[in-house]
Amino acid sequence: MKALTDSEIRAALTDLHGWRYEGGRLRAEFRFSDFAQAFGFMAHCAIHAEHLDHHPDWRNVYNRVEVELYTHDADSVTSRDLHLARLMSEAAALSLV
Ligand code: H2B
8 A cells, every 4th residue: 555645635535524644543523422332333434444444543432533544554644544534524424313
């Protein structure tokens, strides 16, 4: 997987709301109405992660899920991270309605 340049990453983030590029990683925080919604979101994203063979570093506290995405193999952010970020944002949008 090829590392993306900082400007490629920043350009991709313009239509990925809630994600920021910080410390060499994509980061986002999702909030839900309760733990069940947060965990449901994580279960949904876990299936995507398995399909993509690409896994988030994440932390859940009650209704909050903090996510960091980067590609360990490339020690950088790649198109796979952007792909997973997009899927996670879509999943969160579904759970929030
Ligand atoms: N997830 C992430 N985020 N980065 C990786 O480099 C990565 C991964 N590599 N999931 C995969 C699994 C690799 O370890 C396996 C062997 O394909």
